Amino acid sequence: MLRRARTALPGFRLSLGxxxxxxxxxxxxxxxxxxxxxxSLPFDRFWAAVSSDRAQAAYIFTLVSSFxxxxxxxxxxxxxxxxxxxxxxxxxxxFDSIVDIPFALPTAVAGLVxxxxxxxxxxxGQFLVPLGIKAAxxxxxxxxxxxxxxxxxxxxxxxxxxxxxxxxxxEAAFMLGANRWQIAxxxxxxSLLPAMxxxxxLAFARGxxxxxxxxxxxxxxxxxxxxxxxxxxxRLESFEYAEATAIAxxxxxxxxxxxVLINLLERWSSRHVx
Amino acid sequence: MSISIEHVSKWFGRxxxxxxxxxDIGNGELVALLGPSGSGKTTLLRIIxxxxxxxxxxxxxxxxxxxxxxxxxxxxxxxxxHYALFRHMTVFENVAFGLRVRRRPxxxxxxxxxxxxxLVRLESMAYRYPWQLSGxxxxxxxxxxxxxxxxxxxxxxxxxxxxxxxxxHELRRWLRRIHDQTHVTSVFxxxxxxxxxxxxxxxxxxxxxxxxxxxxxxxxxxxxxNPFVLDFVGNVNVFPASVxxxxxxxxxxxxxxxxxPHAEPRDITVYIRSHELRIDRNGIDEHAIAARILRIxxxxxxxxxxxxxxxxxxxxxxxxxxxxxxxxxxxxxDDVYVSPKRLKVFIPDYEI
Numbered sequence: 001m002l003r004r005a006r007t008a009l010p011g012f013r014l015s016l017g018x019x020x021x022x023x024x025x026x027x028x029x030x031x032x033x034x035x036x037x038x039x040s041l042p043f044d045r046f047w048a049a050v051s052s053d054r055a056q057a058a059y060i061f062t063l064v065s066s067f068x069x070x071x072x073x074x075x076x077x078x079x080x081x082x083x084x085x086x087x088x089x090x091x092x093x094x095f096d097s098i099v100d101i102p103f104a105l106p107t108a109v110a111g112l113v114x115x116x117x118x119x120x121x122x123x124x125g126q127f128l129v130p131l132g133i134k135a136a137x138x139x140x141x142x143x144x145x146x147x148x149x150x151x152x153x154x155x156x157x158x159x160x161x162x163x164x165x166x167x168x169x170x171e172a173a174f175m176l177g178a179n180r181w182q183i184a185x186x187x188x189x190x191s192l193l194p195a196m197x198x199x200x201x202l203a204f205a206r207g208x209x210x211x212x213x214x215x216x217x218x219x220x221x222x223x224x225x226x227x228x229x230x231x232x233x234x235r236l237e238s239f240e241y242a243e244a245t246a247i248a249x250x251x252x253x254x255x256x257x258x259x260v261l262i263n264l265l266e267r268w269s270s271r272h273v274x
Numbered sequence: 275m276s277i278s279i280e281h282v283s284k285w286f287g288r289x290x291x292x293x294x295x296x297x298d299i300g301n302g303e304l305v306a307l308l309g310p311s312g313s314g315k316t317t318l319l320r321i322i323x324x325x326x327x328x329x330x331x332x333x334x335x336x337x338x339x340x341x342x343x344x345x346x347x348x349x350x351x352x353x354x355x356h357y358a359l360f361r362h363m364t365v366f367e368n369v370a371f372g373l374r375v376r377r378r379p380x381x382x383x384x385x386x387x388x389x390x391x392x393l394v395r396l397e398s399m400a401y402r403y404p405w406q407l408s409g410x411x412x413x414x415x416x417x418x419x420x421x422x423x424x425x426x427x428x429x430x431x432x433x434x435x436x437x438x439x440x441x442x443h444e445l446r447r448w449l450r451r452i453h454d455q456t457h458v459t460s461v462f463x464x465x466x467x468x469x470x471x472x473x474x475x476x477x478x479x480x481x482x483x484x485x486x487x488x489x490x491x492x493x494x495x496x497x498x499x500n501p502f503v504l505d506f507v508g509n510v511n512v513f514p515a516s517v518x519x520x521x522x523x524x525x526x527x528x529x530x531x532x533x534x535p536h537a538e539p540r541d542i543t544v545y546i547r548s549h550e551l552r553i554d555r556n557g558i559d560e561h562a563i564a565a566r567i568l569r570i571x572x573x574x575x576x577x578x579x580x581x582x583x584x585x586x587x588x589x590x591x592x593x594x595x596x597x598x599x600x601x602x603x604x605x606x607x608d609d610v611y612v613s614p615k616r617l618k619v620f621i622p623d624y625e626i
Contacts, residue, residue, distance in 0.1 A: 168358030171325055172416075175345045175352040176372035177423060186375070190362040 031252065038245040049243035050250045054222050055231060059250065062228040065139060066207030069146030073203040074196055076147065077154025084155070085162040102152050107145075111216030114145050118217075137219030142227065145213045150203030157199035158192060165191055194270040201262035208255050275336050275426040275459050276301045277322065282331035284317055284483075291317040292328070293483040302457045304450070306470035309480035310506065315463045316431055318480070322461060323352050323429050335426070348427070351420030351458075355432040357412040359404040365391065365415050366400045372423040390418040393452070410441040417449075421456065430462035434469065446473050467507045471495070479503050501543060501620050509548040509578075511590055517542045522619065525586045528561045531619055542621050549593040550616040553579065555602060562611035565590055570606055572596060579604065581612060 038046065049055070084096055102110065118125045118135035125136060135141050169191070173183045211229040218225040220234075228251050235244035277299040284292040292314045299305050307315040320326040322333055324345040332341040340348050359368050369390055373383045391400050394414040404412055413433060420428060433449070434442040450473050453460055464470050470477045471491035479486045479494060479502075486506075487499040498504035505512070515524035518539040522529045529544050554562065565581040568589075572578075576593045583590060590612055594604075604610070 166356070166358060168354045168356055169360060172352065172354060172358040172419075173360075173371070173375075175323060175325070175350065176375060176419065177346040177349075178371070178375040179346075182375045186371070187360055190360075193362075 034245050034248050034252065037242060038249040041242045041246055045242070046246050049235075049240075049246040054226070055228075055247055055250075057223045058226050058228040058231040058247075059254065061139070061142075061224075061226065062208060062251070063254065065142045065227070066146060066204050066210075069143045069150055069207050070200050070204035072143065072147040073150035073154050074200045077151040077199055077203070078158055078192070078196055080151070081155045081158040081162055085159060099152050099155050102149050107149060107210065107212035108216060110148055111145055111213030114141065114148070114213070115217045118144075136217060137221075137225065139218075139225055141217040141219075142214055142225060145217045146207040146210055149210055149213060150206050153202035153206060154196070154199030157202060158195045161192060161195040194266055197262065197266045197269060201259065201266070204262070205255060205259060208251070208258070277427060277459065277461075278334040278337070279318070279322065280332050280334065282318070282321060282328045282333070284314075284321065284326065284329050290483050292321070295331070295483070295485055297478060297485060297488055299459060299461060302459055304453045304460045304462075304473065304475050306474035306477045307461060307463045307480060308465070308467060308470040308477050308506075309486075310465060312482075313480040314483040315465075315480045319429050319431055319461060319463050322427070323350050324348050325352075349423065349425050351423070351425035351428045353413070353416050353420050353428070353430040353433050355435050357404070357409075357416045357436075359412055359415055359419070361404055364401050364403055365396060365407070368404070368415055369418045369422050371419060376423060386422060390422055393421075393455075394418045408441075409437050410445060413437065413445060417452070421458070425458065428458045428460040430460065432463050432465070435464075442469075449473055471507075479506065481506070498618075501545065504545050504547075504618060509591055509593065511546045511548065511551065513544040513546070513588075515542055515544050516540070517619070517621070525588065527563050527583065527586075527588075529614065529617055530561065531617075533619065534621060540621060542619050544617055544619050546614045546617045548578070548591040549576070550614060551590065551592040551612050552615055553581075553592055553594065553598075553602060553604065554611045554613065557611040558613055562613045563590070565610060565612050567604060567606050567608045567610060570599065570604060581610070584609070 041049065080099065084092065084099075115136045116122050118128065118141060120126070120129045120136075122136070128135060133140075135144055165188070169187055170183055173187045178186065209229070211227075211233075214227050215230060218227065218230070220226050220230050222231075228247060232244045232247050232251075235241075235247065279295055279297055279299075282292055282295045283290070295314075295318060307318060309315045317326060321328050324340075324343065328341065332339050334340065335348065345352075360371065363371070366387055369387045370383050373386060378386075388400075391397055394417060396411060396414060396418070399407060399411060399415075404415070407415065413436075417430075417433075430449075434445050437445065446469055449462075462473070471494075474491065476488065477491055477494050478488050481502050487494055487503045489497075494503060494507055498507065504510055513522075513524035513527065513529070515522040515529065516539050517523075517531050517534045519537055520530060520532050520535050522531045522534075522542060522544050524544060531542075531544070534540070534542075557564070564584050566584055567579060567581050569580045570577055571580075575595070577596050577599050579592045579594060579599070581590045581592065582588070592612060602610075
């Protein structure tokens with residue numbers, strides 16, 4: 001039984017209750033329902049649904065594009081965080097808030113804008129397509145839009161750590177004779193690594209689940225640019241609800257294991273940074 | 275290595291942090307920059323290090339102008355107040371950093387680092403991370419790291435400021451020992467006069483971006499050059515007074531000032547150090563100050579007595595030995611007489 005521990009903060013039971021209720025209603029019950037629905041399929045149909053060539057291609061494409069986009073987000077996001085923290089320039093506040101736009105913007109809007117910009121007759125597409133860069137209805141398009149959605153997570157994960165980072169540490173490295181590259185790679189990067197990995201994990205997880213924008217930019221060609229969530233929708237449209245949830249369960253377990261793995265990595269690296 | 279600071283000035287915006295600072299540091303000397311916060315001492319140290327550049331003037335190492343050389347070229351070791359250890363590196367790697375970035379052979383690095391780690395007596399901690407160490411241990415790592423590449427100058431910015439009193443005292447003596455072993459020319463910044471006097475060969479007293487006095491600890495204590503130094507380096511009782519015919523009068527308290535025999539009255543300030551006042555049960559002469567004891571607080575080898583001048587309410591501070599307190603049976607609330615053993619006056623435009 002929970003014994004009443006003496007604590008300065010009131011309301012432990014109430015807040016724990018609310019937390020559990022919240023988790024249950026918003027997360028656990030829907031996920032559980034998804035698994036139960038998928039379990040209603042006999043095993044051979046379940047296996048057929050989740051292991052079809054089209055489904056496999058979709059998993060791989062989802063994973064690879066999210067991964068590549070998360071890496072791109074990490075690079076771009078780290079750079080943006082660095083610039084926003086370390087330099088003073090006019091309209092810095094404005095730039096800082098622009099980073100939040102992808103959080104607030106309905107992602108379908110992003111998808112529409114990207115596809116019309118990069119389409120053959122779009123503003124950018126008319127110059128890029130003749131050069132052989134097709135950034136609409138291709139795999140590149142998916143990575144591009146996932147990066148757009150993912151990089152703010154990285155910026156917001158790194159910014160506070162960078163602000164807290166001791167300027168002394170850089171000066172110490174400088175006094176010890178390190179050049180700029182040595183300071184960046186031996187001192188700054190290792191200190192920022194845990195935050196970068198958190199940002200990467202958030203961007204990656206976001207990419208795995210992204211639907212709204214990808215539908216518009218990818219062209220949704222099976223075996224080529226079809227992501228797993230789109231495959232789920234197309235199963236739903238043909239009333240194969242159980243098959244749809246079966247794919248959803250696979251996607252769910254992939255995301256879960258990715259997050260666990262990344263969490264372990266994060267913990268390992270922060271142990272070494274202290 | 276000797277260092278010369280010549281006509282160094284520095285502004286931060288409109289604030290002048292340093293104003294035409296000049297002095298020399300001899301080879302192998304251990305010099306303290308002492309001053310209150312905002313006196314420019316840390317700025318001066320950072321300019322000597324090459325972390326800041328002066329707006330005017332130059333820094334010479336052995337007569338050679340290094341003002342525009344980088345820290346790497348100057349080969350200066352620097353110890354930061356808050357240690358500034360690399361959090362993701364072990365003690366060993368922290369100490370090795372300066373050698374690794376200079377691409378020394380790994381065998382040499384290992385030998386040198388082991389030697390330094392034993393110099394700072396942290397052999398058992400070599401593979402710990404900074405967050406696993408106490409403050410004093412961290413500062414020792416920082417010192418070993420700064421010494422690793424055999425700097426010709428060692429600079430320390432309030433090195434013991436963040437430590438608790440006992441560790442601070444230990445590390446002071448220990449810094450002095452390390453200096454006597456290595457003989458590396460060293461400059462450290464402090465706002466604590468005891469620390470400056472205990473550790474250094476010479477003390478540079480700074481105030482508002484200027485040097486007030488340079489001298490050995492003894493010279494500064496015994497012959498303070500001006501009221502600021504006197505006030506800063508000791509506990510001083512201050513009496514604004516008017517002087518004429520060898521007597522200074524401050525609100526009913528009279529002091530003998532034989533140095534000023536003239537009839538023309540002048541406004542001066544009388545300074546009496548707290549240990550240069552004595553307490554008696556009976557007035558020894560007509561100038562003794564009648565006062566009541568407010569508080570007696572023991573502070574180790576001295577006991578500090580706070581008194582209040584009965585007539586004017588002015589507070590006085592007297593330092594006595596515990597034995598003297600005992601001998602006189604002093605108690606809080608007692609009425610006693612205070613008289614100066616020695617006093618110092620600074621008369622403007624008038625040398626005594």
